Amino acid sequence: MEQSFVQGTGVVPGHAYAAVAWTRPAPTAPDDGREIPEEARAAEADLLAAAVETVAGRIEARAAAATGAAAEVLTATVGLVRDRGWRRAAGKLIAAGTPAPLATTRSIEQFCAQLEKLGGLMAERTTDLRDIRNRVVAELLGAPEPGVPTPTSPVVLCAEDLAPADTAGLDATLVRALVTRLGGPTSHTAIIARQLGIPCVVAVTGLEQIPEGAMVLVDGMAGLIVVDPDPVEAAAKVEHDSALRAEIRSWTGPAVTADGQRVQLLANVADGKAAAKAAEGQAEGIGLFRTELCFLTAQSEPSVEEQARIYGDVLRAFPGRKVVVRTLDAGSDKPVPFANHENEENPALGVRGIRLGATNDGVLERQLDAVALAAQQQGEREPWVMAPMVATVDEAAEFAAACRARGLKPGIMVEVPAVALLAEQFLAEVEFFSIGTNDLTQYTMAADRMSSHLATLTDPWQPAVLRLIAMTADAGVRLGKPVGVCGEAAADPLLACVLVGLGVTSLSMAASAVPAVGVQLGKVTVAQCQEAARQVLAAPTARAAKELAAGLLE
Structure with missing residues (x-):
């Protein structure tokens, strides 16, 4: 070397x-010009169907044994395995005589090419699709699972x-x-x-x-x-x-700095099962309930009553405690069949989150009705609800009014730099902020957060991103309103300390990440966090920011 x-x-x-x-390594489907005889094509299609179900079954079993983020992404992967789009394309190729392994490869590559052209978060799904291709092809060829x-x-x-x-x-x-x-x-x-x-x-x-x-x-x-x-x-x-x-492993919470300041550590969840699991750990509540993940395969919009039952399962896991429900963040990399928009050249900058209300009449209002009904059924008063992808003060005001009319506490996600730049004006309309650092970083740095080539740019330690977080937290301090962080940055123990030093009041993360953050916070004082934040904001690069924080906090 x-x-x-x-x-x-x-x-x-x-x-x-x-x-x-x-x-x-993954097996390669032979491309030797062999053609399936017409009388054997139906049987070849059956072989593909059987292979798909075998692969889907294996992943379903792993999803059932997993929890938290692992269960969520595996469940979504099962949906991709059984996706009608690539299977229909493969079926057409088989009907024309292409062997099932090669038909699988060609159809999935066709879809991957389309996703890569779309760019943004959609391109990230190509890794999952190609993994599905490899597993299905291996099953068809009788090869070991790659x-x-x-x-x-x-x-x-x-x-x-x-x-x-x-x-x-x-x-x-x-x-x-x-x-x-x-x-x-x-x-x-x-x-x-x-x-x-x-x-x-x-x-x-x-x-x-x-x-x-x-x-x-x-x-x-x-x-x-x-x-x-x-x-x-x-x-x-x-x-x-x-x-x-x-x-x-031995930490039991709650999170308290070395000088005695409490820091609220919350969990990110996708459904009632994940919420119940989080309640068994050290999380004090839920800082991000991703409602769209409940409906990734729903072909029609669930009724208000059906939605209320789903939301009630999450509220029930943390009775009387903070539960923040995010309205549908559909679109871009999370298409929801019943709340969607036509294909776009750049979906990450397109119709997603709260913007879907313009093309899906009443879907937001019905979701708010369902949250209110769930809260009533569970005996919860004024649950916290926040909207994603808000970009204008008018949007924030309209959302807040719709929430207050239903007895809900309104907040918004800070993902678009415009909100951080005008934080006081936005916060005057709502009751709380939750900073989504994943999207805030990609929009600030003009870099697709799923691009491995741009990973250094999509690091939340980037000084420009930290400056926007500081501006947002300062507005919260001035107006006396809570500002949380629910992006992946909250799960980084050192960065969590910096965020507290910037004035962030709560941190929400995968439930399994809570103890590590709690332990780190217990080793430092608020003054240390504030000094680290001050120096990090002056750092010229993300790497320099990390090194400064490590020297001051570890």
Whole structure:
């Protein structure tokens, strides 16, 4: 090797030292010009249908055994496996004589090409679709399932990229870290690694130079993979990391800084099952209930009563405590069949979130009716409700009026830089803010958050992003209204301290990430957080900001 280390973007902090294990290669569908005889084409179509159900069944089983973010992304993957679009295209190819493995490959590549042209968040789904292609083709060819090997000793798992079906079922006692050549800070790999509590580095340049079996030290904060490090130094770093993890496992909450200030730590959930699981842990409530994830396969809009039942399951998990319901954030990478918009050239900047109200008459009002009904049925007073993708003060005022008319506490997501720039004017209309750092970062930096090539730009430590968060939090302090963070940034223990120093009042994250953030907050004072925030805001780069924070807070 020409160098002793490779550099990427660290997305889950921590240290790991183990041998490299690369994912298994995917099988290739033969393209030898063979044509299926007409009389055998129906049977070939049946083979594809059977393979699809086998693959979907395996992923469904993993989803049933998983919780939190892992269960959410696996359930969405099952929907992609059974998607009628690519299956219909494959069926047409088979009817014309193409063998099922090749028909699967060609139809899915056709859809991937379309998604890549759309760009934005839609392009991220190509990783999942190609993973489905590989699994279905392997089943049709009788080949081993591609993807993650089954290790018998600790490993650092390396891959070009990892799909939900790869990452969701990992054994964190053996897979000590995840490292990928592609991916970004908000990719599925990063989200699930955070839930598993293992270090993760993405967008690694030169990763392919590291061979199978090489011993590496992974630094998930710095985004560094050191090849053949000094074993004694590596062991010391891992030992320190293990001690911290033991402390995290024993943490019971609530989150209190070293000088006694409480910090509200909340959970991000997708449904009642996830909310009930979060309630078993240390989360004090729910800071983000992603309602659109309940309806990704709904072909028609559920009735107010049906929606109320779904929302009631979430409210029931945290009776009398804070539950923030986000109205449908459909569109872009989360198309909901009953609340959608025609294809757009740039869906991330198109009709999504609250903007869908213009093309889906009454869908927002009916959802608010359902939240109000659920609150009434559960005996909850004035539940918190927030709208995504608000960009003008008029939108905020109209949403707030609709909420107050139903006895709901109105808030908005801060995802569009316009809201941060005019934070006081927006906050005068609503009762709270919740900063969605994933979208705020991509819109501030003009960089698709799912692009591995732009991972350094979509890092929430970017100084420009932190400046916008500071402006937003300052408005909250001046007007005496809460400002929370519900993006992936809230789950970064060091960044969480900086956010508190900026004036953020609550942090919402995957339930599994709560203890790590709570432990870190308990080691620092509010004054330390404020000093870290002050210095970080003056940093010229994201890496410099991280290093400053680490020096001041660790």
